[in-house]
Every structure is written in C-alpha cells, then in structure tokens.
Amino acid sequence: MKIKSDVSTRPELQMEKGDEFTINCQKCGKIAKIHVNDVKAEINKVIIIIGLVLGIVTTVFLWNYFGAIGTVSAIIPILFWQQQMRSVRSFNSYTIRRK
Known part of the structure; x- marks a missing residue:
C-alpha cells in the first residue's frame, strides 16, 4: 500500500497523520489501521x-x-x-x- 505524503521525517508523518491511521488498499479494498512505524x-x-x-x-x-x-x-x-x-x-x- 502506498501513502502519498511530502514529509521527510517520521515525526513529520506522525504530526500529519497521527500515531495510527487508516488506509484503504487499492488492490483488495481492505481498510487497515497502520502505525506510523510500519511505514x-x-x-x-x-x-x-x-x-x-x-x-x-x-x-x-x-x-x-x-x-x-x-x-x-x-x-x-x-x-x-x-x-x-x-x-x-x-x-x-x-x-x-x-x-
């Protein structure tokens, strides 16, 4: 799964998306909850x-x-x-x- 973001560091991603955020898989349509460290x-x-x-x-x-x-x-x-x-x-x- 791809996440489109222009951040350059993980703390910036955390500030933008939060500790955990949901993402929709483009292939299967499944919605998954992902921790920022899993990116x-x-x-x-x-x-x-x-x-x-x-x-x-x-x-x-x-x-x-x-x-x-x-x-x-x-x-x-x-x-x-x-x-x-x-x-x-x-x-x-x-x-x-x-x-």
Whole structure:
C-alpha cells in the first residue's frame, strides 16, 4: 500500500497523520489501521529521472563549449541518487516510541 505524503521525517508523518491511521488498499479494498512505524520510505524515481535528464542536458551543453571537461556534469544523476538514498535511510532508521 502506498501513502502519498511530502514529509521527510517520521515525526513529520506522525504530526500529519497521527500515531495510527487508516488506509484503504487499492488492490483488495481492505481498510487497515497502520502505525506510523510500519511505514517504510522508498526512493522517488521521478527525482532520479529528473537528475538523469538534467545530467544529460548539461553534459551535452558543456561538451560543446568546454570539451571533455563537460563530462564532469555527468555526476549530477549520482548526486540525486545519493540524496534520495540518504533521505530514505534516515526516514527508515528513525522510529517513534509506541504508546
């Protein structure tokens, strides 16, 4: 089940949704009650694709003006991926004390 939220930390999710909240399964239609600690973050693939496109465009642009040194901008998708991995790891590693 997916939860759409723009929060970056588990306490922010707790403040937004509460300790426990209900969610409706899109596949079976079952309504389940989920604790905030049961939510796991995943990498946002859209951000990775944006980084990839941005890296390709800047590499091509800089290659035309600066030559081979422009290939350094190919590191942009790697930076986007690393940022996503750090965010997911920090969200998933922190848990709220259950009451």
